[in-house]
Amino acid sequence: MLTDQEGKKMFYPHVSVDCVLLGIDNEELCVLLVERKNAGTGKTEYKLPGSLIYEAEDLDVAAYRVLADTVGLKRVALKQFRAFGSPARTSNKEDVLWLERASNMEIDRIVTVAYLALCKVRKARPDKKYGAVQWTPVSKLPGLPFDHREIIGEAIKEIRKWTEVEPSIIFNYLPALFTALQLRRTYEIIYNKEFDVRNFHKKMNALPFIVPTDDLEKGVAHRSARYYRFDKVKYNQLRSKLNKT
Amino acid sequence: MLTDQEGKKMFYPHVSVDCVLLGIDNEELCVLLVERKNAGTGKTEYKLPGSLIYEAEDLDVAAYRVLADTVGLKRVALKQFRAFGSPARTSNKEDVLWLERASNMEIDRIVTVAYLALCKVRKARPDKKYGAVQWTPVSKLPGLPFDHREIIGEAIKEIRKWTEVEPSIIFNYLPALFTALQLRRTYEIIYNKEFDVRNFHKKMNALPFIVPTDDLEKGVAHRSARYYRFDKVKYNQLRSKLNKT
Numbered sequence: 001m002l003t004d005q006e007g008k009k010m011f012y013p014h015v016s017v018d019c020v021l022l023g024i025d026n027e028e029l030c031v032l033l034v035e036r037k038n039a040g041t042g043k044t045e046y047k048l049p050g051s052l053i054y055e056a057e058d059l060d061v062a063a064y065r066v067l068a069d070t071v072g073l074k075r076v077a078l079k080q081f082r083a084f085g086s087p088a089r090t091s092n093k094e095d096v097l098w099l100e101r102a103s104n105m106e107i108d109r110i111v112t113v114a115y116l117a118l119c120k121v122r123k124a125r126p127d128k129k130y131g132a133v134q135w136t137p138v139s140k141l142p143g144l145p146f147d148h149r150e151i152i153g154e155a156i157k158e159i160r161k162w163t164e165v166e167p168s169i170i171f172n173y174l175p176a177l178f179t180a181l182q183l184r185r186t187y188e189i190i191y192n193k194e195f196d197v198r199n200f201h202k203k204m205n206a207l208p209f210i211v212p213t214d215d216l217e218k219g220v221a222h223r224s225a226r227y228y229r230f231d232k233v234k235y236n237q238l239r240s241k242l243n244k245t
Numbered sequence: 246m247l248t249d250q251e252g253k254k255m256f257y258p259h260v261s262v263d264c265v266l267l268g269i270d271n272e273e274l275c276v277l278l279v280e281r282k283n284a285g286t287g288k289t290e291y292k293l294p295g296s297l298i299y300e301a302e303d304l305d306v307a308a309y310r311v312l313a314d315t316v317g318l319k320r321v322a323l324k325q326f327r328a329f330g331s332p333a334r335t336s337n338k339e340d341v342l343w344l345e346r347a348s349n350m351e352i353d354r355i356v357t358v359a360y361l362a363l364c365k366v367r368k369a370r371p372d373k374k375y376g377a378v379q380w381t382p383v384s385k386l387p388g389l390p391f392d393h394r395e396i397i398g399e400a401i402k403e404i405r406k407w408t409e410v411e412p413s414i415i416f417n418y419l420p421a422l423f424t425a426l427q428l429r430r431t432y433e434i435i436y437n438k439e440f441d442v443r444n445f446h447k448k449m450n451a452l453p454f455i456v457p458t459d460d461l462e463k464g465v466a467h468r469s470a471r472y473y474r475f476d477k478v479k480y481n482q483l484r485s486k487l488n489k490t
Contacts, residue, residue, distance in 0.1 A: 055256040087302070
């Protein structure tokens with residue numbers, strides 16, 4: 001235990017970063033979890049990809065290091081979304097013991113800075129060498145250490161806010177050509193609710209940056225649906241008009 | 246210097262909170278700065294209200310403590326907006342020495358979690374007992390320690406984003422009855438640019454939650470302007486419609 005000259009216990013919080021990668025897999029909103037090594041329970045345990053920050057490392061750098069080292073991902077546009085610093089984060093002694101073993105440091109308290117990205121699941125299927133990495137439906141999370149479950153919950157609220165403020169996030173997530181159904185399902189999965197089909201189409205058709213193409217779906221049993229594309233130029237024009245008030 | 250058993254220097258970052266209070270004073274966007282006591286330079290120096298977090302304190306609690314203790318403010322709706330953790334934050338040795346004197350701790354590196362609020366300047370004029378607290382135009386900032394200047398710059402960008410996503414922020418800031426000029430000037434000051442008067446009126450009139458009243462300005466030399474009010478019910482109706490897609 002670290003003490004000052006008068007033998008009083010010193011208070012040194014640690015700082016970590018945690019990365020929440022959300023994606024859609026099998027029609028479900030999923031989060032990328034990594035194996036929590038040496039948990040000492042004999043079974044595979046999971047956690048968010050994360051790490052204490054290194055001495056000479058800025059927060060963003062630490063977050064990208066975590067993704068590169070724990071899952072081998074490099075091209076993900078991570079964005080900081082919230083710091084979590086409740087003293088209760090380390091109230092579970094087992095979590096603290098695990099982290100002390102893993103980091104070789106004495107841990108009192110950890111403030112974590114959480115990062116978030118919406119990414120395409122198939123582009124982020126990590127190699128087996130990174131251990132038991134898993135895209136897990138957010139509705140079926142296993143037991144998670146610290147406040148990782150709360151962080152994921154807040155991340156989902158945050159990604160919904162992002163899509164309202166900056167709908168282009170959704171279109172970057174979709175293929176270049178998409179059907180109205182694909183667009184609606186993407187929203188429904190992110191918001192975890194059903195939208196009225198007719199209203200959704202009406203709103204969609206009113207948006208100048210969602211442009212119908214001449215292409216139709218091929219090789220489907222039902223009536224072929226039209227493909228749409230996202231027009232980034234029109235989108236940016238509209239945004240810059242809105243922001244000039 | 247703290248060392249581990251092998252005599253190696255240990256890395257213990259500190260965690261602080263800093264509060265950016267923005268307001269409009271004399272037609273200028275201003276930030277609340279507090280005196281940086283014992284800076285040792287013989288003149289009054291300023292900084293953002295902030296503090297290292299206490300051992301048993303969550304981040305939000307620390308931010309509210311700072312406002313209560315350093316400027317006596319309690320009813321401000323602070324919101325966390327970003328953690329700043331560059332190792333370069335402590336590259337100025339004088340800042341580090343000052344903080345070491347003030348905190349009686351050895352300081353390597355500090356990660357700060359920044360909070361933000363838009364508040365009414367006249368409601369937040371701290372008592373003199375809190376020292377040389379000042380609402381300072383953001384265009385005329387004095388020398389500030391650490392990265393406080395950068396934090397203020399990011400806070401201004403953030404408040405602009407907030408007003409786009411949640412325009413009610415602006416109306417909470419205005420008096421209950423306001424003129425079109427008052428509304429436009431508030432936007433202009435926050436955005437630091439002029440808006441076209443005619444376009445602004447057109448957009449304003451298209452918003453169902455900005456409601457003209459029968460009241461006119463009194464005792465003015467120029468033609469009396471009409472007062473408007475913000476209709477929160479209509480605003481919330483519109484928002485819930487928008488979010489149902």
